[in-house]
Amino acid sequence: MSTLPPIRIGLLGLGTVGGGTLTVLRRNAALIAARAGRRIEVVCASARDLAKTRKFDTTGIDLYADPMQVVDDPRIDVLVELIGGIEPARTLVLKALANGKHVVTANKALIALHGNEIFEAARSRGLMVAFEAAVAGGIPVIKVMREALAGNDIQWLAGIINGTCNFILSAMCDAGRDFLEVLHEAQRLGYAESDPSFDIDGIDAAHKLTILASLAFGIPLQFDRVYVEGIRNISADDVTYAERLGYRIKHLGIARQQAGGIELRVHPTMVPARAPLANVNGVMNAVMVNADAAGPVVLSGAGAGALPTASSVVADLVDVVRALTTDSENRVPHLAFQPDTMENLTTLDIGEVETAYYLRLLAADEPGVLADVTRILADGHISIEAIMQLEKDACTTNVPVVILTHRVQEKAMNAAIARIQALSSIRAPLNRIRVETLA
Amino acid sequence: MSTLPPIRIGLLGLGTVGGGTLTVLRRNAALIAARAGRRIEVVCASARDLAKTRKFDTTGIDLYADPMQVVDDPRIDVLVELIGGIEPARTLVLKALANGKHVVTANKALIALHGNEIFEAARSRGLMVAFEAAVAGGIPVIKVMREALAGNDIQWLAGIINGTCNFILSAMCDAGRDFLEVLHEAQRLGYAESDPSFDIDGIDAAHKLTILASLAFGIPLQFDRVYVEGIRNISADDVTYAERLGYRIKHLGIARQQAGGIELRVHPTMVPARAPLANVNGVMNAVMVNADAAGPVVLSGAGAGALPTASSVVADLVDVVRALTTDSENRVPHLAFQPDTMENLTTLDIGEVETAYYLRLLAADEPGVLADVTRILADGHISIEAIMQLEKDACTTNVPVVILTHRVQEKAMNAAIARIQALSSIRAPLNRIRVETLA
Numbered sequence: 001m002s003t004l005p006p007i008r009i010g011l012l013g014l015g016t017v018g019g020g021t022l023t024v025l026r027r028n029a030a031l032i033a034a035r036a037g038r039r040i041e042v043v044c045a046s047a048r049d050l051a052k053t054r055k056f057d058t059t060g061i062d063l064y065a066d067p068m069q070v071v072d073d074p075r076i077d078v079l080v081e082l083i084g085g086i087e088p089a090r091t092l093v094l095k096a097l098a099n100g101k102h103v104v105t106a107n108k109a110l111i112a113l114h115g116n117e118i119f120e121a122a123r124s125r126g127l128m129v130a131f132e133a134a135v136a137g138g139i140p141v142i143k144v145m146r147e148a149l150a151g152n153d154i155q156w157l158a159g160i161i162n163g164t165c166n167f168i169l170s171a172m173c174d175a176g177r178d179f180l181e182v183l184h185e186a187q188r189l190g191y192a193e194s195d196p197s198f199d200i201d202g203i204d205a206a207h208k209l210t211i212l213a214s215l216a217f218g219i220p221l222q223f224d225r226v227y228v229e230g231i232r233n234i235s236a237d238d239v240t241y242a243e244r245l246g247y248r249i250k251h252l253g254i255a256r257q258q259a260g261g262i263e264l265r266v267h268p269t270m271v272p273a274r275a276p277l278a279n280v281n282g283v284m285n286a287v288m289v290n291a292d293a294a295g296p297v298v299l300s301g302a303g304a305g306a307l308p309t310a311s312s313v314v315a316d317l318v319d320v321v322r323a324l325t326t327d328s329e330n331r332v333p334h335l336a337f338q339p340d341t342m343e344n345l346t347t348l349d350i351g352e353v354e355t356a357y358y359l360r361l362l363a364a365d366e367p368g369v370l371a372d373v374t375r376i377l378a379d380g381h382i383s384i385e386a387i388m389q390l391e392k393d394a395c396t397t398n399v400p401v402v403i404l405t406h407r408v409q410e411k412a413m414n415a416a417i418a419r420i421q422a423l424s425s426i427r428a429p430l431n432r433i434r435v436e437t438l439a
Numbered sequence: 440m441s442t443l444p445p446i447r448i449g450l451l452g453l454g455t456v457g458g459g460t461l462t463v464l465r466r467n468a469a470l471i472a473a474r475a476g477r478r479i480e481v482v483c484a485s486a487r488d489l490a491k492t493r494k495f496d497t498t499g500i501d502l503y504a505d506p507m508q509v510v511d512d513p514r515i516d517v518l519v520e521l522i523g524g525i526e527p528a529r530t531l532v533l534k535a536l537a538n539g540k541h542v543v544t545a546n547k548a549l550i551a552l553h554g555n556e557i558f559e560a561a562r563s564r565g566l567m568v569a570f571e572a573a574v575a576g577g578i579p580v581i582k583v584m585r586e587a588l589a590g591n592d593i594q595w596l597a598g599i600i601n602g603t604c605n606f607i608l609s610a611m612c613d614a615g616r617d618f619l620e621v622l623h624e625a626q627r628l629g630y631a632e633s634d635p636s637f638d639i640d641g642i643d644a645a646h647k648l649t650i651l652a653s654l655a656f657g658i659p660l661q662f663d664r665v666y667v668e669g670i671r672n673i674s675a676d677d678v679t680y681a682e683r684l685g686y687r688i689k690h691l692g693i694a695r696q697q698a699g700g701i702e703l704r705v706h707p708t709m710v711p712a713r714a715p716l717a718n719v720n721g722v723m724n725a726v727m728v729n730a731d732a733a734g735p736v737v738l739s740g741a742g743a744g745a746l747p748t749a750s751s752v753v754a755d756l757v758d759v760v761r762a763l764t765t766d767s768e769n770r771v772p773h774l775a776f777q778p779d780t781m782e783n784l785t786t787l788d789i790g791e792v793e794t795a796y797y798l799r800l801l802a803a804d805e806p807g808v809l810a811d812v813t814r815i816l817a818d819g820h821i822s823i824e825a826i827m828q829l830e831k832d833a834c835t836t837n838v839p840v841v842i843l844t845h846r847v848q849e850k851a852m853n854a855a856i857a858r859i860q861a862l863s864s865i866r867a868p869l870n871r872i873r874v875e876t877l878a
Binding site: 020024025027028031032034035036115119120122123129131132138139140143144146147148149150151152153158214217218219220222225227233234235237238241242244245247249252254258260261262263264265267268269270271272275276277279288291292293294295296297298299300301302305307308310311312313314315317318319332333334336337339341342343344345346347348349350352353355358360386388390400402404431433434435436437438439 | 470474554562585587655674677684691693697699700711714715730731749753773776780782785792799878
């Protein structure tokens with residue numbers, strides 16, 4: 001790895017996302033340095049209450065009550081703004097740029113309302129401003145639209161971009177409960193604020209849609225042009241009727257190119273039950289982009305929360321680090337990691353791998369076959385989750401048997417299969433499919 | 440926009456992906472230049488049969504029968520390799536690097552088997568090699584893993600990364616048909632090669648998994664360590680039994696960090712019917728990455744085809760162009776487009792937007808109400824897709840009525856709603872939800 005000095009960060013805000021960012025930067029410090037080519041070091045941070053006990057370690061970080069002290073700290077290369085809201089965030093970010101610092105922010109309201117001004121300030125000084133965490137938390141939708149779809153004419157995009165709304169609508173749909181009841185539960189679980197209007201009236205989603213539409217169509221940020229409608233008027237009846245019609249109700253941000261202009265709108269929307277966005281539930285977010293070459297691309301994942309948002313903040317930091325050191329050693333490395341950090345880790349033989357199994361066998365219709373098979377599995381310490389004996393084959397007297405097992409190492413399963421296959425009552429090669437829950 | 444000269448491209452191969460790439464570069468030339476900061480110009484290309492009639496325009500491009508003439512053309516800045524296979528692709532790419540050219544390739548076999556050698560050749564000369572199109576066509580999984588998840592410790596990934604296998608398994612599942620029957624259909628539709636073994640025996644998926652595992656874990660490319668199993672042994676019965684157990688069968692590439700080492704495996708896998716990957720059907724691809732900070736991120740889209748693959752090739756070209764000109768004007772622009780190319784396009788008022796509608800009304804249980812309502816809709820040229828009259832409210836004599844309309848402009852719907860609301864037989868504010876098929 002390069003011997004460049006670390007990149008030094010000043011952090012505004014030690015709340016949920018600030019704490020998550022510190023946690024990720026420390027926990028994955030070696031991995032991040034191996035990918036970025038330099039270490040990323042937090043030298044100072046601001047917090048409203050310095051005396052507060054925190055669940056994360058701030059050792060070695062200078063803490064200031066006044067955020068301007070972070071912005072003016074001459075040691076920092078990059079300011080990470082995680083306090084949210086318009087002021088003082090706007091003033092602090094503009095001052096950091098005036099001081100020659102790059103900026104990473106998770107602040108969607110700030111970008112949606114003052115991005116044009118902030119980007120101009122950055123551009124005139126040759127500085128970077130990165131804001132992946134401002135939209136859809138840990139889902140890299142900004143990078144995908146800005147870079148991966150750069151060859152496309154984007155026709156439309158639609159996103160579930162507010163986790164609170166999606167949690168409420170999903171719960172109403174699953175349990176047939178009414179809006180207010182679910183809202184109160186969301187507040188208890190911390191998925192909705194005590195004043196939830198910002199989320200459930202659609203303002204937050206409109207901030208994010210403003211940003212996505214600008215990235216898609218090359219138009220300035222213009223929050224005031226977005227039509228906004230929240231979810232207060234959706235009743236349990238609407239959810240039920242939608243389901244009977246084959247639809248689900250989702251709160252979507254939609255931006256679309258039309259002949260006459262660009263649609264910018266946030267509102268509850270009925271979508272067919274089999275549409276990709278219909279099956280994104282709970283606090284998950286998803287964005288679907290319909291692009292002329294790539295076709296429909298769907299990205300889904302955690303739209304909020306400490307660590308997912310931190311994942312995007314750190315990705316932006318790595319982008320900044322790589323761009324600051326664009327000699328050929330420090331560009332985005334071909335295989336994600338800097339070449340001299342690649343490790344030849346052990347790869348497991350398939351025999352060492354553990355999965356659950358589906359087994360299908362064709363057995364003679366005679367007593368004792370199932371007992372023999374289950375005995376062999378028990379001998380191999382393989383436990384059975386389900387067993388189905390199926391209808392007899394019409395032409396023969398053979399019976400198909402299907403077995404679902406719990407997780408077991410492949411070599412143990414192979415040994416059991418060999419013994420089962422050797423039983424005289426087994427009539428055809430056993431078929432085996434590995435089962436993964438992917439969770 | 441900058442006045443830098445265009446970046447000049449030499450293209451190897453004018454088949455499906457080569458043609459798609461030319462089409463996208465020409466059709467979206469202005470958009471691409473607005474995003475990249477420079478124009479991208481194809482100056483020469485090679486094809487096996489120069490006399491062949493092609494569906495795309497090659498005007499102004501020098502065509503060579505010998506690919507080495509493209510590689511040695513002194514005008515080019517970047518070689519785009521789209522011929523596939525190991526040789527002569529490997530020799531041509533290494534020669535291009537020796538000539539000081541950057542390389543963009545869609546060749547998964549070449550990267551999986553010879554990437555270590557190619558990247559070293561590029562690195563020693565300070566050149567870029569980009570290969571987004573090598574995995575999952577138009578889905579930007581390489582960029583996401585290499586850049587967007589750079590802050591994460593990746594625990595595992597699982598992908599539907601071969602469209603032929605997914606098409607066959609999806610069709611077997613939908614129609615209860617047997618493997619060979621569906622394979623022949625896939626061949627007729629052009630979704631499977633006349634010699635399909637490369638796809639259905641899992642080799643192609645194993646090449647892609649090799650690349651993804653390296654990006655995830657910082658290990659060298661090692662195709663020979665991947666356990667590979669195809670889909671020939673899956674029967675219609677297996678698909679049926681899986682469904683009865685609550686599962687779907689998918690052909691997955693899986694890479695996972697375990698205590699003892701890294702699992703690398705490609706095989707048919709049963710996954711719960713509600714898992715995200717279970718519902719990715721047909722020729723679509725999807726990759727699910729489970730990362731310690733971001734959580735589960737799922738990307739899905741078109742995994743193959745001329746234009747989706749071209750989308751990734753062009754994205755790589757834009758990355759190269761932006762990296763070649765990393766003054767502050769030509770970094771990835773904040774809002775995807777170069778600032779002076781942003782347009783203040785018209786944004787549509789919500790009244791101009793066209794959607795379908797769900798209307799819920801509470802009507803007095805008396806004759807003529809439905810006639811009045813449907814008359815008002817007909818007057819507004821609003822056609823009805825479905826109408827449901829529901830059970831009477833227990834405490835009153837009011838009847839809920841739900842109407843699903845076809846698409847209509849919002850202002851026409853608003854006018855109709857105002858008239859409906861004014862009917863004396865309507866008992867409560869009408870509730871209206873917009874309906875989008877997202878297709």
